[in-house]
Structure formats: structure tokens, C-alpha cells
Amino acid sequence: MKKISNRSTNIGEFIPQPDDAIIICRCEEITKGEIRKxxxxxxxxxxxxxxxxxxxxxxxxxxxxxxxxKGIVAKExxxxxxDLEPAAARAPMRPIEMRVLGNEGKEAE
Amino acid sequence: xxxxxxxxxxxxxxxxxxxxYYLAKKGCSVIVLEKSNDIxxxxxxxxxxxxxxxxxxxxxxxxxxxxxxxxxxxxSEELEMDVEYYQEGNLRLGKTDAHINILEGLTEKAVSLGLxxxxxxxxxxKEICPYLSDEVIGASWCPTDGHANPMLATLAYYRKxxxxxxxxxxxxxxxxxxxxxxxxxxxxxxxxxxxxxTIILAAGYESRKIAATVGIxxxxxxxxxxxxxxxxQPPMFYQMLGTAAADFYGHQSTHGSFVFxxxxxxxxxxxxxxxxxxxxxTASCICRGIMKYFPCLEDAKIVRTWAGWIDVCADHVPVxxxxxxxxxxxxxxxxxxxxxxxxxxxxxxxxxxxLGEETILAxxxxxxxxxxxxx
Numbered sequence: 001m002k003k004i005s006n007r008s009t010n011i012g013e014f015i016p017q018p019d020d021a022i023i024i025c026r027c028e029e030i031t032k033g034e035i036r037k038x039x040x041x042x043x044x045x046x047x048x049x050x051x052x053x054x055x056x057x058x059x060x061x062x063x064x065x066x067x068x069x070k071g072i073v074a075k076e077x078x079x080x081x082x083d084l085e086p087a088a089a090r091a092p093m094r095p096i097e098m099r100v101l102g103n104e105g106k107e108a109e
Numbered sequence: 110x111x112x113x114x115x116x117x118x119x120x121x122x123x124x125x126x127x128x129x130y131y132l133a134k135k136g137c138s139v140i141v142l143e144k145s146n147d148i149x150x151x152x153x154x155x156x157x158x159x160x161x162x163x164x165x166x167x168x169x170x171x172x173x174x175x176x177x178x179x180x181x182x183x184x185s186e187e188l189e190m191d192v193e194y195y196q197e198g199n200l201r202l203g204k205t206d207a208h209i210n211i212l213e214g215l216t217e218k219a220v221s222l223g224l225x226x227x228x229x230x231x232x233x234x235k236e237i238c239p240y241l242s243d244e245v246i247g248a249s250w251c252p253t254d255g256h257a258n259p260m261l262a263t264l265a266y267y268r269k270x271x272x273x274x275x276x277x278x279x280x281x282x283x284x285x286x287x288x289x290x291x292x293x294x295x296x297x298x299x300x301x302x303x304x305x306x307t308i309i310l311a312a313g314y315e316s317r318k319i320a321a322t323v324g325i326x327x328x329x330x331x332x333x334x335x336x337x338x339x340x341x342q343p344p345m346f347y348q349m350l351g352t353a354a355a356d357f358y359g360h361q362s363t364h365g366s367f368v369f370x371x372x373x374x375x376x377x378x379x380x381x382x383x384x385x386x387x388x389x390x391t392a393s394c395i396c397r398g399i400m401k402y403f404p405c406l407e408d409a410k411i412v413r414t415w416a417g418w419i420d421v422c423a424d425h426v427p428v429x430x431x432x433x434x435x436x437x438x439x440x441x442x443x444x445x446x447x448x449x450x451x452x453x454x455x456x457x458x459x460x461x462x463x464l465g466e467e468t469i470l471a472x473x474x475x476x477x478x479x480x481x482x483x484x
Contacts, residue, residue, distance in 0.1 A: 007148075007277035042271045043264070045279075047147045051154060051260035054364065059340060059412060085146050088415075091387055095340055095410035102396030102407075 004044055004077055011077055014040040024072065025065040027058020032072060039076040046087040049073060056087065059095055114138040114276070116463050117296050117305035119283050119319060120312035121145075122153035123259065123449060124441050126266035127456025128309060130188075132463060133273035140303055141270075142281040142296065144315065149263035151313045152448065155336060155385065155417020157358045157370040158259045159349050160450040163199050163219050163226050163251035166426050168474035170222055172451040172458075175470055177253055180453035184257075188265040192257050193363045197347040199254030200234060202402055204244045208353035212249045219251070226251040238346045240405050256349045256360045259449050266456070283312070285322035286438065293323060293438035307463045309439045314420035316442035323435045328423040328480055329443045332376050335391045335416045339409040341365030356398030367409065371395035385416045419446035429455060429475040431462060439463060440477050 056062025
């Protein structure tokens with residue numbers, strides 16, 4: 001297990017790559033290059049990346065891009081994807097309208 | 110890795126990160142120790158994002174007013190990152206005569222302290238925010254209030270401080286502060302020992318346990334508050350919202366989503382799993398509150414809910430204080446759920462305190478030993 005806790009650890013310079021323009025998070029339209037740059041801005045965890053860029057914070061809540069982002073961040077940090085703590089999944093499981101979520105089910109009475 | 114610095118800050122939230130930034134700007138070496146895996150993992154990423162002056166205690170108001178006047182307007186520029194600050198005013202809404210009474214009381218108090226707040230009727234409120242329910246009969250209106258994105262603001266301070274050479278170390282749980290020759294000097298974590306001329310403790314509720322290792326206590330408890338976010342909506346309005354009945358609070362973000370916080374009334378007795386997990390009743394309750402004031406949002410989808418602990422001080426005002434018994438030790442905790450809006454001011458003040466400079470505002474009201482018994 002190789003965890004990077006010291007945020008001043010040298011992970012090298014950001015080097016542009018030909019596929020940086022690929023969209024990884026489709027809901028929020030975040031590219032591979034943006035994710036890689038965020039790591040160099042100091043966002044070393046999946047939770048920080050999503051707070052910084054909104055990756056995985058759209059309608060699908062990261063169900064599509066979660067694994068891809070993990071791979072990209074791990075590679076940038078030079079660690080195994082297994083070393084990165086997974087980001088928390090939250091309720092509700094699917095987007096749900098306020099009038100439905102807020103319904104106490106009293107209409108039937 | 111150097112374990113020594115001019116200042117050691119315990120807690121990598123927005124208070125710790127902003128203080129680190131202002132200290133680094135003055136040329137200090139700083140180490141920030143964070144217990145969790147992520148920067149800004151406590152209240153800093155679990156709040157409604159309010160940058161409010163209205164509704165604050167008179168002791169805290171100068172901190173908020175200073176920030177709104179001097180720091181927030183230029184913060185994005187200074188940190189070279191958009192913190193999504195909007196200064197579009199704060200509406201505190203009322204639907205009944207009892208609500209209006211509460212609002213009038215708050216407004217009267219704020220006006221006497223020199224804040225530009227006034228009562229408006231339902232019509233005027235709808236002119237400011239046309240999406241309001243017709244049931245709203247009045248509101249208090251503070252045009253200089255606003256909101257910002259707490260996650261981005263915290264990370265912006267972190268990012269800039271890091272660029273200026275501040276060492277942030279995560280996964281470092283502080284076990285104790287150790288005095289050497291009567292002065293706070295060492296911070297012992299689960300993995301290492303750090304040494305600094307000054308130690309600033311800004312670890313939310315956890316501060317209590319750490320302060321106890323040098324014999325200091327701050328009377329506070331913790332409360333779990335919940336926030337929810339909708340899918341992106343077309344741009345509608347950018348006022349900060351609250352209600353007299355405290356049903357909910359929130360705003361629309363740059364992204365288009367609405368962020369709303371609120372309570373269920375069971376906060377004091379909810380099951381505590383030791384992790385900030387949401388309760389199945391709360392989000393539904395917040396939704397009902399929102400729909401009463403904004404019926405037009407009933408079809409907006411909730412995509413996510415989350416929760417976080419706030420550190421509630423006995424008198425709901427933070428402790429920002431030197432500790433005479435422990436020279437070199439500074440406390441910054443007990444922000445009671447309204448620390449985000451004042452964090453730039455508090456960071457500036459803490460940096461000045463650590464360097465022995467005169468502070469921009471008086472800090473006597475925030476002393477750690479101000480608490481008196483009732484008789």
C-alpha cells in the first residue's frame with residue numbers, strides 16, 4: 001500500500017498528452033486533461049477531484065466514469081488504483097423529484 | 110521531510126487552509142496536519158455556502174462585515190480560482206404573522222448594529238425573486254449578503270497555500286500537543302512528531318479532545334446537519350435564502366443546481382454511527398420545506414444528499430483565542446455552523462495572532478475563558 005499523504009510530494013510536471021481532450025465524465029463534461037491537471041493542482045484524492053471539478057457529481061453520480069477517473073488519478077500519482085480510497089456514494093440511488101421524495105404517503109388516508 | 114515549521118496548524122478545513130495561506134503570504138513556513146484522507150472534509154465541505162452578515166451574533170458581525178467588504182469580493186482573483194462568490198443579497202422569508210414577528214426582531218437587532226437590513230412585504234420580495242410562492246407575506250432583506258461555493262473556496266485556499274510552500278499532510282491524526290519548557294511546541298500524531306513556534310488548533314469538534322491534552326476545554330457539542338443538491342436548473346436567481354422558521358436555507362450555484370440545507374428536528378437524537386451519514390427522514394423533510402416556498406421547484410430532481418458535523422459552542426460564537434496558560438497555543442474552533450462566511454477574516458486574524466501582530470479586529474469577545482455559569 002502506497003498512500004501519498006504529504007501533499008508536497010513531487011509527482012513531476014504536468015505533461016500534455018494527445019488524448020487530453022477526451023471527455024471522461026459525460027454528465028458534467030470533464031476531460032481527461034482537466035482531471036490530470038487537477039492532480040497537479042494538489043487534488044490527490046477522488047473526493048477532492050470531484051469537489052474541485054464536479055466529476056461524477058452529475059445525473060449518473062459517477063456510475064459511468066468512476067473507474068476511469070480512478071485509473072487516471074492513480075496513474076498521475078504513480079500509485080496503484082487500489083491505493084486510492086473510493087469516493088462515497090450517496091442517497092438517493094437515482095435522481096428523484098422533490099415532490100416524490102417529499103411525499104409522506106398520506107394521500108391514501 | 111522537514112517536521113519543523115514556524116507554525117503548525119491542526120485541521121485542514123477552510124479555517125486551517127486560509128490561515129496557512131495568509132501565513133505563507135507573509136513568508137512563514139507552515140505545516141498543516143489533517144486527520145482524514147481529504148482536505149476540507151468536515152464542515153468546510155458540508156455547509157450551505159452562506160456569506161451572510163444578517164442573523165449573526167453582535168460579537169461575530171464585525172468579522173462577517175469585514176470579510177464582505179474587504180476579502181470576499183476579490184477572493185477569486187487573489188486565489189486565482191473561481192470560488193463562485195455572489196453578492197446578490199439574502200432573503201429571509203416568512204409566511205405567517207409569527208414569522209414576521211421573528212424577522213422584525215432580527216432586523217431591528219441587526220439595524221442597531223449598523224447593518225443594512227430592512228423588512229419588505231411579499232410584493233417586494235417577489236420583485237427580487239419572482240419564483241416565490243404567493244404564501245410568502247414578507248421577508249427581511251440584506252442586499253450585501255451572498256454566498257460562495259464552500260468546497261471550491263476551501264480547495265482554492267489549499268491550492269494557493271500549497272503553491273506558496275505550505276506542507277499539507279493528510280491521514281495524520283493528532284494524538285496530543287506536548288509542552289516543552291512550559292510552552293506548546295510539539296504536535297504528536299499517530300505517525301510522527303512535528304515542531305513549531307506556534308500551534309493553531311482548528312479541528313472542529315475534534316479540537317476538544319486535542320485541547321484536553323494541554324488541559325484546556327471549550328464547552329461545545331457536535332450536531333449533524335444535512336445538505337442536498339438538485340440537478341442543474343436554468344439560471345433562476347442568485348439570492349441566498351433562509352426562512353424565519355428555519356425550514357431550510359440554500360441557493361442556486363454557478364453550475365445551475367440548487368444546494369439546500371436543513372434539519373428534521375431529530376438532530377439531537379438521531380442515531381450516531383460515528384460517520385456523517387444522512388438520515389432517511391431529513392431530505393424528504395427539507396424537500397417539503399422548500400416546496401412550500403418555491404412550488405416551481407417540485408419537479409427538480411434531487412441527485413445527492415450528504416451530511417456533516419458542526420461544532421456547536423455553548424454560546425454559538427466561535428473561540429478564536431490565545432491561551433495564556435499554554436504560551437504558543439492558539440484556539441480556533443466552535444464555529445457553530447456559521448464559520449464559512451467569516452473564514453477569510455478569521456484566517457487573516459489567526460495569521461496575525463500567530464505572528465504577534467496587532468489584529469485587524471478586536472478578538473476579546475472570542476476568548477476561550479469567557480464562559481460563565483448561569484448563577
